[in-house]
Amino acid sequence: AVGDTMFYGKGAGSLATGSAVVSDLLNVALFFESNLHTLPPHFELKTEETKEMMDGAEPVVIQEKSNYYIVISNNNKSLEKVEYDIKKKLPFHKSLQLVERDQDTYAIIVTGIETSPEKVLNQSGFNIKKVYPVEGV
Numbered sequence: 001a002v003g004d005t006m007f008y009g010k011g012a013g014s015l016a017t018g019s020a021v022v023s024d025l026l027n028v029a030l031f032f033e034s035n036l037h038t039l040p041p042h043f044e045l046k047t048e049e050t051k052e053m054m055d056g057a058e059p060v061v062i063q064e065k066s067n068y069y070i071v072i073s074n075n076n077k078s079l080e081k082v083e084y085d086i087k088k089k090l091p092f093h094k095s096l097q098l099v100e101r102d103q104d105t106y107a108i109i110v111t112g113i114e115t116s117p118e119k120v121l122n123q124s125g126f127n128i129k130k131v132y133p134v135e136g137v
Contacts, residue, residue, distance in 0.1 A: 005019075005022075064114075065111075067109075067111045067113070067135070068108075068110045068117055069134050070109075070110065070117065070128060070131050071108075072127060072128050072129060073104060073127035073129060074100075074104060082098060083096070083098040085126075086108065086121070086126070089121065090117055091113065092113070092114070093110050093111065094112025095112065096110050109134075117131075
């Protein structure tokens with residue numbers, strides 16, 4: 001035990017301060033292993049649905065999001081048309097950026113997607129030249 005401590009600095013927002021954030025983290029850490037259910041009210045589960053999810057036997061799986069750099073043939077279509085078509089076909093993703101690479105190809109940067117876009121784009125008739133997974137975005 002270190003006794004009373006005070007943290008100062010920029011903080012974690014307009015109302016929360018660094019000491020409040022650290023205090024909350026310490027409370028969670030101290031009571032993590034205990035079965036006392038004495039967490040501060042703002043850490044309590046709010047709905048029956050979330051309580052059931054946490055108490056259920058099945059683990060909650062959160063799939064990692066991936067990022068890709070893809071090169072496709074432009075097939076004499078405008079950049080705007082290809083971008084519109086790709087956005088329509090791809091499953092949920094965080095962002096998509098399309099740029100002209102050369103006169104025959106476009107480069108696509110897709111971030112925050114759960115599955116590889118290669119299969120979806122192939123099935124949608126896009127001529128994929130290369131697909132590169134991108135890490136660290």
